Amino acid sequence: MIEKTLKGKPxxxxxxxxxxxxxxxxxxxxxxxxxxxxxxTGMSRDVSWGLYISQFTFLVGVAAGGVMLVLPxxxxxxxxxxxxxxxGEFLAIAAIVMCLLxxxxxxxxxxxxxxxxxxxxxxxMLFYDMIVLNGYLFLNILxxxxxxxxxxxxxxxxxxxxxxxxxxxxxxxxxxTVTAMLYCGLPGRHFWLSAIIAPRFLASAFAAGPALIVxxxxxxxxxxxxxxxxxxxxxxxTIMIYSAMLNLFFIGLEFFVxxxxxxxxxxxxxxxxxxxxxxxxxxxxxxxxxxWTSIIFMIGSIAxxxxxxxxxxxxxxxxxxxxxxxxxxxxxKGLGFVFAGFIPNPLHEITEYIPTANELGxxxxxxxxxxxxxxLLYKIAVSVEHEIEE
Amino acid sequence: MDNQRxxxxxxxxxxxxxxxxxxxxxxxxxxxxxxxxxxxxDGHGAAAKDHGPEVPAGIRLAMVIDMRVIAAKPHxxxxxxxxxxxxxxxxxxxxxxxxxxxxxxxxxxxxVLTDKSYTRLxxxxxxxxxxxxxxxxxxxxxxxxxxxxxxxKLEKNGIVAMDYHRCIGCRFCMAACPxxxxxxxxxxxxPFVKKYNNDFPTRMRGVVEKCNFCSExxxxxxxxxxxxxxxxxxxxxxxxDPHSEISKVLDKEFTIQRKPxxxxxxxxxxxx
Numbered sequence: 001m002i003e004k005t006l007k008g009k010p011x012x013x014x015x016x017x018x019x020x021x022x023x024x025x026x027x028x029x030x031x032x033x034x035x036x037x038x039x040x041t042g043m044s045r046d047v048s049w050g051l052y053i054s055q056f057t058f059l060v061g062v063a064a065g066g067v068m069l070v071l072p073x074x075x076x077x078x079x080x081x082x083x084x085x086x087x088g089e090f091l092a093i094a095a096i097v098m099c100l101l102x103x104x105x106x107x108x109x110x111x112x113x114x115x116x117x118x119x120x121x122x123x124x125m126l127f128y129d130m131i132v133l134n135g136y137l138f139l140n141i142l143x144x145x146x147x148x149x150x151x152x153x154x155x156x157x158x159x160x161x162x163x164x165x166x167x168x169x170x171x172x173x174x175x176x177t178v179t180a181m182l183y184c185g186l187p188g189r190h191f192w193l194s195a196i197i198a199p200r201f202l203a204s205a206f207a208a209g210p211a212l213i214v215x216x217x218x219x220x221x222x223x224x225x226x227x228x229x230x231x232x233x234x235x236x237x238t239i240m241i242y243s244a245m246l247n248l249f250f251i252g253l254e255f256f257v258x259x260x261x262x263x264x265x266x267x268x269x270x271x272x273x274x275x276x277x278x279x280x281x282x283x284x285x286x287x288x289x290x291x292w293t294s295i296i297f298m299i300g301s302i303a304x305x306x307x308x309x310x311x312x313x314x315x316x317x318x319x320x321x322x323x324x325x326x327x328x329x330x331x332x333k334g335l336g337f338v339f340a341g342f343i344p345n346p347l348h349e350i351t352e353y354i355p356t357a358n359e360l361g362x363x364x365x366x367x368x369x370x371x372x373x374x375x376l377l378y379k380i381a382v383s384v385e386h387e388i389e390e
Numbered sequence: 391m392d393n394q395r396x397x398x399x400x401x402x403x404x405x406x407x408x409x410x411x412x413x414x415x416x417x418x419x420x421x422x423x424x425x426x427x428x429x430x431x432d433g434h435g436a437a438a439k440d441h442g443p444e445v446p447a448g449i450r451l452a453m454v455i456d457m458r459v460i461a462a463k464p465h466x467x468x469x470x471x472x473x474x475x476x477x478x479x480x481x482x483x484x485x486x487x488x489x490x491x492x493x494x495x496x497x498x499x500x501x502v503l504t505d506k507s508y509t510r511l512x513x514x515x516x517x518x519x520x521x522x523x524x525x526x527x528x529x530x531x532x533x534x535x536x537x538x539x540x541x542x543k544l545e546k547n548g549i550v551a552m553d554y555h556r557c558i559g560c561r562f563c564m565a566a567c568p569x570x571x572x573x574x575x576x577x578x579x580x581p582f583v584k585k586y587n588n589d590f591p592t593r594m595r596g597v598v599e600k601c602n603f604c605s606e607x608x609x610x611x612x613x614x615x616x617x618x619x620x621x622x623x624x625x626x627x628x629x630x631d632p633h634s635e636i637s638k639v640l641d642k643e644f645t646i647q648r649k650p651x652x653x654x655x656x657x658x659x660x661x662x
Contacts, residue, residue, distance in 0.1 A: 036577060036595075037575070037576055037577040037578065037595035037596055038559070038574070038576050038577075038595075038596065039488075039489065039576035039577035039595075041576075043488075043576070044487060044488035044489075044576075045487065045488065045489070045490055045492075045564075045573055045574065046487070046570075048561045048564040048565060048574060049561060049565060103560075106560070106561075107558050107559050107560055107596070108557070108558065108559015108560075108561070108574065108575070108595065108596025108597055108598075109557065109558050109559045109594075109596040109597060110558075112538075112556070112557075112558040112559075113558055115537075115538040115540070115556055115558050116537045116538055116558065118538075119538045119539050119556065121536065121537050121538060121539050123533075123534050124534065124535055124536055124537040124562070125535070126535070126537035126560065126562055127537050130537075182562070183565075185534075186531060186535070186565055186566045186568075187531050187566075187568050187652040187653070187654065188531070188567070188568020188569070188649065188652055189565065189568075341565070342565075345570055346504075346567065346568050346569050346570035347497055347501040347502065347504065347522070347570050348500065348501055348504050349501060351487060
């Protein structure tokens with residue numbers, strides 16, 4: 001089926017070349033970082049994780065979000081998702097590849113990465129994260145490929161594949177739960193030390209993943225003549241609304257615990273994110289505009305999606321709402337959540353984090369790589385669909 | 391204080407002479423602990439073992455920092471920091487907060503002992519810088535977090551150690567440490583090492599490092615560099631040995647540890 005990626009309209013090739021350009025920029029930036037060290041980034045002794053780990057965290061969610069298609073289709077036999085379940089599985093593949101690339105970009109000694117396998121350490125959450133991420137990647141490649149092949153031959157998929165399909169559902173939940181556990185098991189980082197992190201991650205994942213899939217299916221409808229179907233899109237929008245509302249609810253709970261209890265450790269990071277944190281006469285508030293944008297985007301998009309007249313009448317508005325929701329969740333988890341965990345540092349000092357241009361180059365390069373892979377995979381899926389229709 | 395130190399060095403020197411070899415201090419104190427365990431003074435020892443609180447086993451090296459001494463002679467702390475930096479080839483980035491590598495450094499009371507009350511601080515506390523270093527926790531979160539066992543607790547003496555050659559530079563330990571004790575080599579540190587100590591390795595870029603309680607000096611029967619440099623302000627030894635100097639200090643003085651509520655059980659104690 002790989003040969004499907006080799007034939008396409010000029011727009012297809014222009015899009016790939018466009019992504020390839022950013023991939024090249026990313027590769028050059030990474031080479032610079034590799035030769036000099038992570039000092040090329042804006043990270044510091046106090047903020048020791050930055051954009052790479054925050055993108056990783058967010059993208060694990062996008063990958064897990066694919067399960068919102070797999071679960072209704074395979075468990076509840078929700079036939080409407082038949083055409084687009086493959087989109088969820090292939091999105092998971094691209095997202096996990098991005099996750100792994102971000103992890104590699106973040107390592108101080110990338111050539112030693114295999115030490116995680118050579119010296120397995122079951123008390124480290126990163127050990128389990130490695131297992132579930134690679135497991136989920138493998139499951140999605142296997143299930144996506146086998147089922148698509150069967151579809152192409154217009155036969156029923158082999159029975160054994162369903163074992164792996166069902167297995168991929170708890171795996172999807174596990175990747176984001178374990179990723180949350182990277183954070184919420186650390187003593188002394190009060191913002192992360194909260195039992196609601198894993199549920200919150202899952203809620204935002206089940207909104208962000210489907211939002212991206214709806215957005216992409218709207219694009220595919222225009223550029224690739226691939227219609228996901230109105231009913232499928234509507235169902236995905238319902239899932240997104242509930243998940244995004246749950247995410248907001250969980251954020252609200254964090255605010256309640258922090259501000260009603262008045263315990264400083266529970267307030268500091270929220271104060272820093274949303275209002276600015278004062279320390280020795282200086283107010284640190286770099287992320288405040290981002291966080292309010294995130295809140296406005298999330299609430300605004302939920303309102304747009306929940307109003308049938310707005311959503312059903314206009315595909316442009318539907319796409320805009322999905323883009324807003326995805327961006328809002330990205331700021332919430334892909335920026336604020338990780339950066340604010342380091343504010344204040346264990347000695348109650350504040351160092352703000354501002355990514356460098358080189359770091360942004362690597363980050364954009366990895367995102368471009370992910371979308372490059374996604375484009376190829378979706379090209380295959382859509383071509384197979386078209387082949388069947390002919 | 392001088393007397394204690396002399397005694398310490400004498401025992402350490404003697405054991406080195408006896409040819410016990412590398413981990414002299416360890417074996418020495420282990421011998422004492424063993425003897426104490428084997429020969430309880432009377433029946434109470436056995437009874438306590440059965441019904442009383444759990445008797446700690448093995449060696450646990452720890453440090454008591456007497457802030458009264460440091461308040462009186464603040465230059466001692468600077469001396470200790472300089473000694474640490476020189477012994478361990480710690481690069482000097484000239485106060486650049488992003489890159490700085492710190493094993494032993496100083497900070498205010500509010501920064502070091504963040505969960506202590508500071509509504510009203512005594513003048514001594516307000517005007518004195520406190521030493522900060524790795525706490526060599528009994529229950530270290532950094533060791534729990536490390537995915538490669540590049541940081542680990544030495545069973546023989548409780549020191550939380552690092553293997554710079556195994557560290558992949560994921561910095562999970564830095565996020566896990568509640569004391570901010572860990573530094574990362576954001577770039578090659580070697581050009582920034584002012585004076586080389588050939589007896590201790592330099593580090594490469596991309597790995598984490600921190601205070602090692604001077605394991606390399608203990609192996610030679612020497613005290614940690616900071617303990618030696620600050621002339622009695624710091625007492626160092628095995629707190630599981632009831633007869634050690636440090637146990638006597640801990641029995642006598644009221645001490646505090648950093649962030650005790652986190653359950654890490656630090657091995658660095660402060661007398662304020």
